[in-house]
Amino acid sequence: MISIDNVTFRYQNQRGDEAALKNVSLTVEDGEFLGVIGTSGAGKTTLALAMCGVVPHEFKGDFYGAVLVDGEDTVEHAPSHFARKVGEVFQDIDSQMVASVVEDEILFGMENFGLPHEEIGARLDRVLREMGIEALRERSIASLSGGQKQKVAIAATLALEPRILVLDEPTGELDPESSREIFALLRRLCEEKGITVVIVEQKIKLLCEYAKRLIVLERGEMRFDGAPREVIAHVDTFKSLGINIPPVAELSAILREGGAYAGDVALTLPEAERMAREAMA
Amino acid sequence: MNLLSVMPGDSFLHRLNPVTKLAAAFLYGIGCILCDSIAMEVVFILLMLLISASAGLLPRALALTRRLLVLGLFMFVIQLLFVRTGAPLLSLGGVTLVTTGGLRSALLLSLRVVATMLPLMLFFAVTQMNDLCNALVKRLHLPYRYAFIITTAFRFVPLFSSEFAEIQDAQRARGVDFETKNLVRKVKLVAPLCVPLLVSSLKKVNSSAISAELRGFEMRGRESGYKEYPFGKNDALALALLVLMVALCAALL
Amino acid sequence: MIRFEDVSFHYPHTQASIEGLSFHIAKGEFVALIGANGAGKSTISRLCNGLLRPSAGRVLLDGEDTSQTPTSRLARKVGFLFQNPDRQICENTVREEIAFSMKAQGWDEQAIAGRVEEILAAFDLAGDWFPFERSRGERQRIALAGALACEPQLLILDEPTTGLDYRECIRIMDYVTALNRDKGVTVLMVSHDMELVQDYARRVLVLEGGKLLGDGDVKRVMKDEALLRSARVLPAQIPALALRLGEGFEDVYTIAEMAGAIQKRRAEASR
Numbered sequence: 001m002i003s004i005d006n007v008t009f010r011y012q013n014q015r016g017d018e019a020a021l022k023n024v025s026l027t028v029e030d031g032e033f034l035g036v037i038g039t040s041g042a043g044k045t046t047l048a049l050a051m052c053g054v055v056p057h058e059f060k061g062d063f064y065g066a067v068l069v070d071g072e073d074t075v076e077h078a079p080s081h082f083a084r085k086v087g088e089v090f091q092d093i094d095s096q097m098v099a100s101v102v103e104d105e106i107l108f109g110m111e112n113f114g115l116p117h118e119e120i121g122a123r124l125d126r127v128l129r130e131m132g133i134e135a136l137r138e139r140s141i142a143s144l145s146g147g148q149k150q151k152v153a154i155a156a157t158l159a160l161e162p163r164i165l166v167l168d169e170p171t172g173e174l175d176p177e178s179s180r181e182i183f184a185l186l187r188r189l190c191e192e193k194g195i196t197v198v199i200v201e202q203k204i205k206l207l208c209e210y211a212k213r214l215i216v217l218e219r220g221e222m223r224f225d226g227a228p229r230e231v232i233a234h235v236d237t238f239k240s241l242g243i244n245i246p247p248v249a250e251l252s253a254i255l256r257e258g259g260a261y262a263g264d265v266a267l268t269l270p271e272a273e274r275m276a277r278e279a280m281a
Numbered sequence: 282m283n284l285l286s287v288m289p290g291d292s293f294l295h296r297l298n299p300v301t302k303l304a305a306a307f308l309y310g311i312g313c314i315l316c317d318s319i320a321m322e323v324v325f326i327l328l329m330l331l332i333s334a335s336a337g338l339l340p341r342a343l344a345l346t347r348r349l350l351v352l353g354l355f356m357f358v359i360q361l362l363f364v365r366t367g368a369p370l371l372s373l374g375g376v377t378l379v380t381t382g383g384l385r386s387a388l389l390l391s392l393r394v395v396a397t398m399l400p401l402m403l404f405f406a407v408t409q410m411n412d413l414c415n416a417l418v419k420r421l422h423l424p425y426r427y428a429f430i431i432t433t434a435f436r437f438v439p440l441f442s443s444e445f446a447e448i449q450d451a452q453r454a455r456g457v458d459f460e461t462k463n464l465v466r467k468v469k470l471v472a473p474l475c476v477p478l479l480v481s482s483l484k485k486v487n488s489s490a491i492s493a494e495l496r497g498f499e500m501r502g503r504e505s506g507y508k509e510y511p512f513g514k515n516d517a518l519a520l521a522l523l524v525l526m527v528a529l530c531a532a533l534l
Numbered sequence: 535m536i537r538f539e540d541v542s543f544h545y546p547h548t549q550a551s552i553e554g555l556s557f558h559i560a561k562g563e564f565v566a567l568i569g570a571n572g573a574g575k576s577t578i579s580r581l582c583n584g585l586l587r588p589s590a591g592r593v594l595l596d597g598e599d600t601s602q603t604p605t606s607r608l609a610r611k612v613g614f615l616f617q618n619p620d621r622q623i624c625e626n627t628v629r630e631e632i633a634f635s636m637k638a639q640g641w642d643e644q645a646i647a648g649r650v651e652e653i654l655a656a657f658d659l660a661g662d663w664f665p666f667e668r669s670r671g672e673r674q675r676i677a678l679a680g681a682l683a684c685e686p687q688l689l690i691l692d693e694p695t696t697g698l699d700y701r702e703c704i705r706i707m708d709y710v711t712a713l714n715r716d717k718g719v720t721v722l723m724v725s726h727d728m729e730l731v732q733d734y735a736r737r738v739l740v741l742e743g744g745k746l747l748g749d750g751d752v753k754r755v756m757k758d759e760a761l762l763r764s765a766r767v768l769p770a771q772i773p774a775l776a777l778r779l780g781e782g783f784e785d786v787y788t789i790a791e792m793a794g795a796i797q798k799r800r801a802e803a804s805r
Contacts, residue, residue: 039699041669058491083497091697095488098496100287100436104411107507109496114505121507140287142443146617147571160496172696173617175570175726176768202699205771242701247729247771247789254793260800269771273778276792280799444621450585450605451621454614455681456638458606473624480666481620 002028002051002164002196007065009046009055020046022220023065030163031194033187035211035228037204039242042217044200045091048168051198052086053079069164084113087162091169091200093149102136102144106156113160127155130185146173154182158189164196165189171203179203183210205246208232208267216243233265248272255279284345285405286439292336293515294407299416301516306404308523313396315530319385322392329399338406345402346395353391360387410436416510418503425501433489441482448477535561535688535720536582541591543577552577552744554591559737561687562718564711566731566752569741570766575724578741579690582722583612595688610639613686617693619670619677628676629654629661635684653683657709671702678706682713689713691723695730707734728770732756732787740765753787 004026010019021043028034028051036044049055053074056063067074069082090096099105106127110120128134131151141149154170165186171179187210189195201207207214207228214231216224218241224231232238235253238245248266252275255261260279266272289295297305313325326346333342360383367382414432417423449459452474461467537558544551552574559565567575580586581593584605593600600608616622625631632653636646654661657679665676674694681689689710695703711734713719725731731738731752738755740748742765748755755761756773769777772792776783782799786792 039701040671040697052495054491054495058487058494078494079491080494080497080499083495083500086495088495090488090492092484092488095485096492098433098489098493099411100409101411104409108493111506112497112499112501114500114502117507124507138289140289142286142439145571156496169697173571173693175766176728177570177766180768202697242699242704244700244703244729248775251772251775251789251792254789255796258793258797260797269774269778272771272775276775276779276796279796280803448621448624450580451614451616452624452638453605454583454585454609454612454616455622455635456606456609456684458604458638460604460606476624476626477620477622 001030001068001070002026002198003068004028004047004050005066005068007050007063007067009050009061009063011046011059011061019220020061021050024217024220024222025065026215026222026225028164028196028198030196031190033190033197033210033212034199035207035214036198036200036217037202037207037214037243038217038223041219043220044217045168046220047217048088048166048198048200050074051164051166052082052088053077054088083109084160085162086164086166087157087160089150089153089157089165089167089170091172093146093153093173096153097141097149100140100142102133102139102141102152105141105152106159109156109160123159123161127159130158131155132181147175147178150174151178151182162195164198166198168200169202170199171201171206176203179206186210202244204232204244208246208249216241228267229264232267235265248275251275283439283442284341284348285402285442287409288338288341288406290337290407292407294332294336294338296515297407297519298420298510298512298516299408299413300420300510301512301519302404302408303413305519305523306400308520308527309400310397312523312526312530313393315527315534316393316396317389317534319389319392321530322389322396325396326392326399329396329403333403333406336407338403341406342399342403345399349395349398349402350391352398353395356394357387357391360390405435412508412510415506415508419506419510420512422503425503429493429498437482437486440485441478444481444485445474445478448474535559535563535596536722537592537594538578538581539592539594541581541588541593543574543581543586543589545577552741555744555746556591557739557746557749559720559722561720562714563737564714564721564735565723565737565739566735567722567724567739567741568726568728568731568765568767569747572743573741573765574744575741576692577744579614579692579722579724582688582690583614584608585614606638609635609686610684611687613681613684613689615674615678615681615689615691615694617696619673620666622677622680623665623673626664627661628659628663628665628679631665631676632659632680632683635680639684641684649683653679671698674698674702675706678709682709685717686719688720688722691721691725693724693726695725695727703730710734728756728768732770732773740767742766756787 004024007021007024008019009021038044046055050067057079069085097105098108106124110123128137131154133151136148150170150173171182183206186197190197211228214228215222232245232249235250246267252266261275266275316322330342333339361379364383364386365380367380369377370381370384371379410432414428417428418425457470459470538555541555542553567578569575581588584600587601595608595611623631625634629650632650633646657675659679665673694706710721714721735752738752740761747765748761756770757777759777762769772789773787776786783795786795
């Protein structure tokens with residue numbers, strides 16, 4: 001469980017004096033699938049980094065409030081203390097690599113953890129398979145495309161079997177189909193193994209489909225927190241914030257306004273079809 | 282193509298222990314430094330090309346040799362003009378420009394530079410820095426932290442050079458013409474690119490360190506590690522041959 | 535404007551490549567290049583301005599063979615916006631940054647000064663900003679401003695909206711659209727985002743495995759489910775919904791059209 005209690009954070013050397021996070025409070029229960037959305041500069045990345053203590057340990061600044069990971073304060077412990085519990089995939093995919101070859105990149109964390117030899121081998125094979133990158137095993141990381149690197153980074157984190165996974169735009173360079181596969185895998189891990197997933201994303205269509213809970217940040221403040229369907233229902237607010245929502249959700253808002261439809265906001269294509277047929281009946 | 286990137290393979294050279302490869306490259310270099318014969322330096326260069334060919338690295342070795350020869354030529358000219366021993370070889374208006382001693386020492390030095398550097402550069406073609414790091418820890422019992430930092434520094438070299446190539450492409454795409462023969466102009470064109478390179482490099486080094494920390498870098502012990510790096514017969518053979526070579530070069534001094 | 539004649543390209547050591555590709559983009563078109571990761575989209579965009587040279591075939595820019603002309607020369611005609619603005623930006627102020635390409639392309643001082651101020655105003659940028667401290671969206675805007683300052687005739691956008699939020703994305707795309715409409719600048723955009731493609735492009739090239747699978751009007755492509763499926767591209771939501779709803783929704787592409795069509799059918803049903 002991650003509990004974020006009234007956290008305010010202002011980066012050192014940041015232009016202006018606006019805080020990156022302002023009085024954010026949030027509890028992420030075990031086994032949740034939480035999506036974080038917001039415009040750029042809203043504090044999404046800062047929030048993700050605060051969940052494993054990289055903020056404020058590696059990025060200095062004024063930190064108020066507390067972040068507790070399973071009851072342990074991230075200010076009191078170094079980020080490495082949480083390494084076994086929290087796995088984090090960063091936004092900048094190139095710079096989180098520590099090895100030159102795919103296999104070594106995935107081995108790195110497991111070797112550090114001192115896992116038994118057979119266990120390492122088994123997990124290596126498993127994550128390569130899960131991410132569909134068996135063929136890349138011996139490839140040099142420099143020769144991979146951005147999307148392939150993203151899969152490697154996720155695999156390297158999954159191999160450590162963290163209880164909490166924090167991913168900052170993990171599918172930014174992936175095409176929609178591969179992105180969907182990764183979301184589906186994360187959802188499966190969340191449901192089958194009870195892993196907590198926190199994911200920062202611009203791809204709101206996918207979040208609507210896979211996340212169980214959405215939060216919306218705007219200029220460091222928490223604007224909405226709830227199930228995707230409830231959150232996305234604030235169509236007008238999203239428009240004024242400049243956040244894109246699924247076109248079918250916008251369609252449901254128009255139909256509701258025109259009195260043609262009274263049900264829940266549609267988030268996916270099948271839901272939209274049902275909505276349209278209902279409206280036309 | 283990057284001249285320091287790894288060329289994967291399964292040759293005798295590739296299969297040596299990373300520590301052996303490093304030691305061998307150094308021993309070969311030491312041999313070439315000790316050696317005092319122009320003919321022998323040429324032999325060492327040719328021998329190295331032959332060894333690279335056995336690992337399928339001849340094109341890389343030739344490309345490296347060509348570049349090292351440019352460096353060698355530079356040293357050659359300097360030595361030629363500054364060493365004044367021996368009989369005059371070329372005079373102009375009563376001023377001795379080149380002497381026999383100068384020619385000999387210039388030739389020896391420039392060839393020595395090529396012969397010494399070649400194995401060290403080729404070392405990078407057959408060794409993954411990860412393997413070197415792990416082997417240094419497991420076999421030489423170097424502290425993991427230092428082994429990791431040293432090898433990471435080398436791992437970043439090809440990364441930076443490919444990043445630099447990308448930056449150069451981006452600049453070309455907006456009209457910068459790098460194809461100039463004028464050295465001063467070239468420097469002027471390339472210098473501004475150091476800014477984006479520095480920005481991205483600093484970011485990379487920093488996030489790489491954070492990423493390592495979050496994946497348990499501090500927990501690593503000497504025994505943890507998936508791959509083993511045993512010393513084999515081939516390692517002993519390679520090292521014995523190279524020690525012999527250095528001893529011979531030293532004896533002939 | 536640009537013509538690919540039986541172009542093939544192979545990267546060394548990787549399988550990603552394009553194979554026997556031919557197409558022509560006329561002046562003033564707005565073309566989107568879509569396809570899954572590794573389909574060859576970025577390769578094509580880099581072949582257009584000579585950053586890559588074809589292994590076989592020819593790429594002609596206004597009839598000029600790109601493999602005979604240095605990229606720096608082609609840059610006078612082709613503006614390129616990379617996915618990552620940080621490789622482009624290398625000056626200490628936004629003003630100098632925007633002047634950079636004009637200087638590189640040999641504009642005279644006076645023309646540069648005037649043009650820079652014009653561009654700063656148009657893109658809502660402050661000339662004395664330190665570019666490296668700005669947000670990702672602002673840096674992308676600075677890079678685009680720099681690329682457009684030289685008035686290119688062909689603008690290539692390589693996934694221009696990656697890492698941008700919707701507002702920034704709309705902003706950048708609106709500038710591009712205005713240029714295309716008012717000045718006849720040809721636009722070639724690489725994108726994964728089918729909603730973006732539908733909203734802005736007029737013609738779509740569909741790529742799969744380095745081959746051209748489809749080429750046509752954006753509306754036709756949006757409704758060609760079989761084509762999109764074989765290119766492993768997910769269709770935009772509204773056209774896909776229109777297809778599912780079948781008869782009476784043939785001409786529906788946008789949210790407004792969809793809402794209108796549904797309401798019309800509703801009115802008919804209640805009558």
